[in-house]
Amino acid sequence: MNKDTSHINSLENEAIYIMREVAAQFDKPVLLFSGGKDSITLVRLAVKAFYPAKIPFPLMHIDTGHNFPETIQFRDKLVKELGLELIVRNVQDSIDEGRVKEESGRYSSRNSLQTTTLLDAIEEFKFDACIGGARRDEEKARAKERIFSVRDDFGQWDEKNQRPELFDMLNGDIEHGQNVRVFPISNWTELDVWSYIEKEDIEIPSIYFAHKRKVFLRDGLIWSHSEYVYQEEDEKVLERMVRFRTVGDMSCTAAVFSEAADITSVVQEIRESTISERGARIDDKRSEAAMEKRKQQGYF
Amino acid sequence: MEVLKIATAGSVDDGKSTLIGRILYDTKSLTTDKLEAIEKTSKQKGYDYLDFSLATDGLVAEREQGITIDVAHIYFSTAKKSYIIADTPGHVEYTRNMVTGASTSQASVILIDARKGVIEQTNRHFFINNLLRIKDIVVAINKMDLVDYSEDIYNKIKADFESLMSKRDYQDQKITFIPVSALKGDNVVNRSDKMPWYTGQSLLEHLEALDKKDVYNVGTPRFPVQYVIRPKTEEFHDFRGYAGKVYGGELSVGDDIVVLPSQTKSKIKEIYFYNEKYQTASRRSSVTITLENDINVSRGDMIVKEGDLPTIDKQFTANICWMDATRLTTSGKYIVQHGVNKVLAKVDKIHYKINPDYSGIETDVTGLNVNDIAQVTFKLNKPIFYDQFKNHRTNGSFILIDSQTNNTVGAGFIQ
Incomplete structure (x- = not known):
């Protein structure tokens, strides 16, 4: 694994360039913020891109209501410290309005329900560009995603008809009603993000570091014991030292056993890890093409 | 060192995906869960070896058809460097994808099947890499295991390829030949003991040794x-x-x-x-x-x-690659995006179409179809500030946008 971090400077320069293209090419951009490490990295990059001016777009969080409380506290603190505008839209409201139906059973999650809430919010605010923290190394379908990825009126991704992206040139021309998903850290790997967090000394939610948590085991994954996560009676609650490598909501994010309590040990652990990051994403395990299907429907 | 981006071109039959899979496997870049998935699927399909192409062909349509239809990005790193592979399909109908992949890359790997030698597709890959002025190219002669690791076959293919090299426009391009077997792992990451007659570096060793000066041209700011x-x-x-x-x-x-x-x-x-x-x-x-x-x-x-001005002009001539299903026609109007600058452009003249296999040019052209490469003069509604592509890769390139569909429909390299 590459221990030289000079390549991260080139990734940072590329991401800053993309942030500035968004601000210049679109009327109403928004940064989709989940409270996870990737979106926290995006905020840092945006701060750097526009200094000494403030970030010229708001943040938006699609709240499933099943988030880790640590993530929400962290989100509110970050927004306050940086003086940013935060928009929150709740999946619970979409359920109450009958726009989506809650899943039930053993693997129920609100993860895929976020899509409707997100698309409704894009329409409500007339956002024409949504900046997200997806990375191409995360997952096979994401490896083909463009940096500027056009979505139609229905928020859908037409993966077979994507615009070619050449050199540094980003074509943000769209029709009214369409929007572009923008991925400034497309070319970063998980290790790059962690190395950057270490290098820049970026604060992240405590759940990324080893802590004692009530968990249970199912299908070889470590699930959080919580009122939001379905648990069989014979699935025994254990108390273990764990941390999270990726943070979605509680129902779709599995933990890893870990003693890494600070950023240096986390970076070390990722460097030596033999399991991919999304190996702990329960939502990807549904089928071989799980991510591609969700993306076509407008998932982030 | 910055992240090194490498374009790979070749059809699935050349074993390109297998080569990439082999690099990932031998650099220990495949995680246990990904490896398990590959083992499981390979077994289901009844193969007696691991199908590494499963690691790279991301879209459902590709898994169904067994071919790569888009540019996929693959990431790996060694103790020395971080790499991105832009993996592009090799079929003629994907010329535009090859151009796209090569445009963001600093080095390129051209694959040749040792059993087939230099074929039309090889010419095309080489032509595109030369058109895009990639400074460092590796010609990987693959499937050496299927030709008994024969030095004669290697030399014959090398000589055939070298005969193409005299036709190229960009003569300073550095070209290195490496005999490999992606399936067996010979000379990909580790040097092979099956080809004692080859004393050069393995593919990865070659890439590891590349420095900034080997992949970037220093121009003017x-x-x-x-x-x-x-x-x-x-x-x-x-x-x-x-x-x-x-x-x-x-x-x-x-x-x-x-x-x-x-x-x-x-x-x-x-x-x-x-x-x-x-x-x-x-x-x-x-x-x-x-x-x-x-x-x-x-x-x-x-x-x-000051004293180092680019050309400021309302017209230019460029080699372009047409990327859209709708034809480009003489007097057609497009948006030229040159860096972050956008101007309106009109096709003034299509001089000729270039056969991207070094077989010559075609004159008397009235329009361009998808994947055509041609020399075209554009007139602009206001001046742009450009350099020739051969002197400045960034300030000498542009994309064409269709103002009706907003799609990116072409890419150009200013003469």
């Missing part, structure tokens, strides 16, 4: 202004910064500069990267520049050093 930063806060009341990326060379505080198109002169006062001031902005850094004089600069303008 160009600073296209992306965005004007005006904080309007008390602390930065009069701050007016020009945000952009420096291409081709360096810019330093105190440099005498000219702003295009107004040709107003000034001096660089400060260079910011976030909240720190620097004396010099290095190539490809995203900085914010302030000038000594309060002059009017906006997005699409370009800051260059």
